[in-house]
Amino acid sequence: MKIEEVQGLRIQGVSVRTCNADEAHPGRARIGALWTKFAAQVAPHLAVEAVTYGVYHQYESDSNGAYDLLVGGDVLTPHASLDAQPWSVIDIRKGPYAVFRAQGPIPNAVIEAWGRVWAHFAEPHCADQRAYTTDFERYGPDGEVDICIALAAT
Structure with a gap:
């Protein structure tokens, strides 16, 4: 796990x-x-350079409560119009995120990485605290997946 400062994106x-x-x-x-x-x-309307994201937000409470998941991309093709599509939009909040790398075939690698996320934050002496604002999975071009968990201000 590493800490990354995310600048925010739509x-x-x-x-x-x-x-x-x-x-x-x-x-x-x-x-x-x-x-x-x-x-x-959605995928047919993403630009070649787009990154795919799974964004968890609108948390009811914590990891036991309901949440919204938006699956989408950060760059649409020039001919794609949000007005013409029944799509949702979410802004990933800027700030510090704990980043957990998923390794291996998807979806099992992502499921295993989420297990590491939950174990990390369940540690009795964990110095990190989840913000439960916008957490996300970032799917890189080479098949790597990062799970990024928003951290509460300390």
Whole structure:
């Protein structure tokens, strides 16, 4: 894990409201279908240089409560118009983020990395505190994935 200062950016895409308890049950899980919707509706409108993000926001409480997940990109093609699409927009907040690198085949690597995130913040003497504002997964061009967790001001 490393700390990164994020400058903030706008992400456009599709979103869903869910919670971790629902995602643990295949009949109630929504995230897989959201990624399918992203691939069909948003990905074709992303610019070549775009980075794909999964942005967690609108937290009800903590990791046990409901949250919104927006899957999208940071750069649309010139002919893509947000007005013509039923997309959502979220601004990733600027500030310090704890960054956890996912290693290996997706989605298992991302699931394993989220396990490390939860274990890190559950440590009794953890110096970091989650802000529960905007957390995100950043999917790099070489297949690397970083999970970035907003940190509370100290």
